[in-house]
Amino acid sequence: MTNTLQIAVRSLVEHVYSSGSIDNRFRSQSTLLEGTRIHQQIQSTYKESDQKEVYLRTDLVFKDLIFTIDGRCDGLLFWKDEVTIDEIKSTSLPLDQLEGDGLPVHWAQAKMYAYIYSKDHDLEKINVQLTYVQTESDDRKYLNKCFTFKELEGFAYEVVENYYPFAKLLDDHRQERNESSKQLVFPFESYRSGQRKLAGAVFKTISEKKSLFVKAPTGIGKTISTFFPAVKAFGEGDINRIFYLTAKTITRTTAEEAASRMRSCGLCMKSVTITAKDKVCFKDETKCQKDYCEFADGYYNRINEAILDIVANESLMNRDVLEEYARKHTVCPFEFSLDLAYVADAIICDYNYIFDPRVSLKRLLEEQKKSTLLLVDEAHNLVDRGREMFSASLTKEHFLQLKKEFKTINKVIYDCANKINSWFISLKKNSDDQNEFTIDELDEGLIVLLNQFVEAAQPVLQLETSPNLLELYFNANAFLKIVELLDDHYVIYGEKVKNDVTLKLFCIDPSKLLKKMGKGYRSKVFFSATLSPLPYYQDILGGQVEDYSLSVPSPFNEEQTDIFIKPLSTRYRDRERTKENIISMIYSLIQNRPGNYLIFFPSYHYLLSVYEQFVNDFPEINTILQDSGMSEEERAAFLEQFKPNQSDTLIGFAVLGGVFSEGVDLKGDRLNGVVVIGVGLPQLCYERNLIKEHFNRKKKNGYDYAYVYPGMNKVLQAGGRLIRSEEDYGTIVLVDDRFLQKHYQSLLPLEWRNFIVI
DSSP: OOOOEEEHHHHHHHSSSSSSSSSSSTOOOHHHHHHHHHHHHHHHOOOTOOEEEEEEEEEEETTTTTEEEEEEEEEEEEEEEEEEEEEEEESOGGHHHOOOTTOOOHHHHHHHHHHHHHTTTSSEEEEEEEEEEETTTOOEEEEEEEEEEEHHHHHHHHHHHHHHHHHHHHHHHHHHHHHHHHHHOOSSSSSSSHHHHHHHHHOOOOOOOOOEEEEETTOOOOOOOOHHHHHHHHTTTTTTTEEEEEESSHHHHHHHHHHHHHHTTTOOOOEEOOOOHHHHOOSSSSSTTTOOTTTTTTTTHHHHHHHHHHHHHOEEEEEHHHHHHHHHHHHHHHHHHHTTTTTOSSSEETTTTHOOTTTTTSSHHHHHTTEEEEETTTGGGHHHHHHTTTTTEEEEEHHHHHHTTTTTTTTHHHHHHHHHHHHHHHHHHHTTTTTTTEEOOOOHHHHHHHHHHHHHHHHHEEEHOHHHHHHHHHHHHHHHHHTOOOTTEEEEEEEETTTOOOOOOOEEEOOHHHHHTTTTOOHHHHHHOOOSSSHHHHHHHOOOOOOOEEEEESSSSSGGGEEEEEEEEEESSGGGHHHHHHHHHHHHHHHSSSSEEOOOOOOEEEEEEEEEEHHHHTTTEEEEEEOOOOOOOHHHHHTTOTTOOOOOOOEEEEETTSSTSSSSSOOOGGEEEEESOOOOOOOOEEEEEEEEHHHHHSSSHHHHHHHIHHHHHHHHHHHHHHTTTTTTEEEEEEOOOGSSHHHTTTOOOOOGGGEEOO
16 A cells, blocks of 8 residues: 655755754744845846746655655746756855855755656756855855756655655554544543534534634533544544644643543544743753754754654653653754654644744645644634734834944944934924824835844844844844735834834734635634634634634533622722722622632732732731732642632632633632623723724724723633533622623623623
């Protein structure tokens, strides 16, 4: 039996020709952007008959495997009856320091493209050109060779032969994975109410290559209800890879637990969890420089052995496992996890690895996307995260400080920073004494200045360490990247604070870019307990008319929860006046219904005001307080205090929309009640008002889009901490007179609407 294995040209040759001298994966994002610019610059010199970014693909049979090899060559050049494959490489090294006549890995990549093209077009010979460009000087070096088809064919088979042991390992695993997927049964004794319906909808969505938006209540078991049918799709041959995307560490842990549970039921699946670089870095500072970090130096020479080792011996590649193997093979744990993402069956990671144009896993080619599923957990978080990913800002003060730092050190950097600082001064003077102001069109002069700054900073950063320069270098590059995306989904605005001024490219509506970044994947499933109202989330997350949607009713009985509404005003102007009533209500509640409670406030300032008065009035009550900037250990210690069957009442004071208001699972008697103070509206601010005005112009309810829907989402998330299983019982108190208004009540879950006013 012959099986097919798909692999990109670059991944294939990098595996066989390990070399980290130039074209390695430790290039910073700024260098990647520089490389893109250089590619475009070279390609702009091509003749009209030449072609750029040409997609090539071929099948090559070796032993019991068919290798589908594909990729995009940088250039296809035509001169008379000759054809030349052009491969463009950028480097910060002086060109006279290039090893020999170019790196073997670069020749291998170009030769593989040459083999595919000459095979498709029956060419007896073809030219191959390596175009090296020095990033700072723009000096160029062209290396040319001519190959016969017979030479290229022999080379291609030699590469595949060297890759075959690893390919065989992957293929054997995938056969075992698919067979175990077919045999896998739901890893619990029975489905909860609604779980089977959700799992069926996900399976149908994958089968029909659609997207699905799901609102399913907290406690139903959304993770296993989406992950399980996705895994079953392996066995049907519908998908080959799953991305489980989430915004929080605790939900990544839940996904890992679901994967482990399915493995315990016989599933053969390899999963990798990607953790942020600054969290897993072994060094005191996160500097990916070979003279500073031994895990970066020579990474490319050791990575293949590290991948073979971990893939052969591990199935659950979480942070602890990755760090163990990274130390064993002296490789960067973060880059290690990224490389494993291209061979794993399931990747558990943050949203940005798919949706952020500055971070996403760009080596996942279009053909691979077609067999990849995106599971987007807690999808309500993707709205503001999307805005954040697609926005960028620059601040005058940073350039002023850089100007001062480099005044006597480097005249070029000083001049660049001085010019940009002067540009901000002019912006400030022309703003007519407004603290916030919109700008119709971005000044081209600023873009020129920023490009000059980036070009000037790059060689300096190679010679000396300046945290300020490095940070501004990255910020400027990020800003220039977002400049390319500007359209009517953006607002450009300035904000003055004392003597400083900030310029922001603000993505008001992330729907278009979320849709663009998610394009090409086989299916996408967006799910959350609070994806309500569904039409709003389908709109703002880039949904389409043909997408499926599903609203799963709560599996829990109304009798499990007592809902109360306390109609007090929690508006900013009334908070001091109603504070005593809120404190009295809390005390009365715990006297009548003792137990463990979480009380959520719309701001930390409001929380402290009530907390300090409460502990002063009732010092005998056991209370704990959410601090700002808590570490993971401190968060765990906070939750650990919610123990079952305690004799004394415990009240946790926390922030609505914070780390304890979603993704927290306090089952049974660990939590007996939740009190939500306010309707969760974001604080009135310039940005939120820009959102409101934008959607008003689009004939939508701008106030709902900017304030009401995000606010009520926080309320529903907080209330969802209470009932996590069929055995849970408890109390929810909603404190605000607006909860009695028809519009706000329409946004409450059905099981909350049978409330009592107190």
